[in-house]
Amino acid sequence: MKDPLKEALQEQLIAGRRSQILDAATRVFATKGFHPTTIKDIAREAGVADGTIYNYFTNKTALLLGILDRLNETDQRATDFSQLTDISQVSKGEFRSFMMAYIAHRMLIFKADEFRIFKVLISEIMVNQELREQYRQKIVEPTMKMAEVYFQQWAEKRVLRPTNVRLTIRAISGLILGLMVEYVMGDETLEEEWETLPAFITDLILDGLRSTQA
CATH class of the missing domain: 1.10.10.60 (Homeodomain-like)
Incomplete structure (x- = not known):
């Protein structure tokens, strides 16, 4: 026994x-x-x-995948999103605060070592097909599907406007990833404004660029 x-x-x-x-x-x-x-x-x-x-x-590629999985906080993502458990009671202000805190947390994780491990990971993903395929299958796709469920619920409850949820999630993810790549390329504006980005990105996503007077 x-x-x-x-x-x-x-x-x-x-x-x-x-x-x-x-x-x-x-x-x-x-x-x-x-x-x-x-x-x-x-x-x-x-x-x-x-x-x-x-x-x-099994090898160094498996080690990189393990690092990516940990940085992704795969086991924690569902808990993070489920903070807004009673979707029917979530206000737009609460959702804005949640999104800003979530984006800030994700950006802080990669910047903790001034993007040194990020540079290694992103460069190897581009050339290592085995790592790239495993990363997408085991980490990216499950995370995207989990996020889609929550975003769809928020859209149905009008916390977010109805939209193409699958593209929305990928656009947000790509926006953050792209900013990190620009940062490591030496963009001085991003270096100066990095701490303000979570609030800026949240406003950009939720409010857009259209003038309220238009």
Whole structure:
């Protein structure tokens, strides 16, 4: 008979070791880049034997996917969106505050190390077909589908105006991604105004550019 307490402890140990390895991989990739980094480098940084890495990740691509999954906060996304649980009672002001806080959080995650790991991830995604396909299948598509459900409910309750929900989500995601790419390319305006962007983006998305006097 299985011991639930023992199984729970084992799961915590596995999750802890996995997180330890991902932390180390993030630091080494951000410092050395993807291709120059070896499994030995990551093992040394994590303080484990080389073989231990392979108990959790099959190769460096799997490590990058793990980092992407963690940055995406895949397990937390549903909880984040469900903060607005009683959709029928959500005011437009509450939705605006939620969106601004959510965008600010997502932008802060990637800027935490001045986009060093973001640069590594985005450049490798562009050339690594295996990583790109797994990232889309395992992380991007499930996240988009989950978001679509909530946005559709908000649209039905007139918190948002009826629109093409699938395109809306991708446009918002692409807007934020594009701004991060522009930032790492050295855009001085974005460097100066980065802290104000969440509020600006929220207003742009919810209010648009049309003059109220038009």
